[in-house]
């Protein structure tokens with residue numbers, strides 16, 4: 001266990017990326033965390049405040065509509081959506097993240113699934129009324145960004161919405177990631193086909209004015 005919350009992720013990502021493996025480090029990080037020897041920096045007790053706030057302000061409750069959480073990690077956002085009544089599916093490439101989420105929430109109605117955003121099952125195309133993508137696309141190298149972005153967008157059902165939360169990069173800036181935050185153009189790139197931007201803002205959670213993120217909403221007509 002190291003002192004900084006990011007240190008274990010940085011160590012494992014550096015090893016993985018040096019072997020041209022963009023995602024292998026996530027599983028190793030979750031395995032070490034399950035053993036109590038590493039910290040998952042995004043493992044927070046509460047759901048993402050920018051998601052909670054958006055759902056509240058737009059009076060969004062599930063009512064049995066289908067939600068998908070991309071790169072769900074340990075399940076905090078998926079559980080929140082399920083509590084609001086969304087029929088929620090949540091996937092992650094890391095088997096141990098999914099196993100740990102199921103163990104943390106043994107009575108959960110969430111359908112936790114191991115899956116790869118870079119190769120998602122065809123039946124997820126157009127299958128979800130609300131798709132939530134929070135800081136997963138930015139955790140993948142820019143070489144796979146176009147594929148990851150397109151695969152997120154593809155999951156939104158006709159009449160459905162996509163909510164993207166991501167770190168902010170200036171146009172032309174080179175990040176030594178992970179993460180590789182998104183430029184405005186990379187946010188706009190989620191709008192493919194009839195998926196249209198509704199609101200693209202730079203938002204911060206209440207009481208954290210310096211913690212600014214993209215919060216972008218798209219709607220499929």
Ligand SMILES: C[S@@+](CC[C@H](N)C(=O)[O-])C[C@H]1O[C@@H](n2cnc3c(N)ncnc32)[C@H](O)[C@@H]1O
Pocket residue numbers: 023026027042043048070071072073074091092093094097115116117118134135136139140
């Ligand atoms: C930075 S974490 C964010 C977790 C969560 N979305 C959150 O907001 O706390 C990125 C997550 O995406 C997962 N992930 C990375 N690449 C993925 C892929 N290709 N397919 C599915 N999940 C992936 C990782 O295992 C990790 O749980």
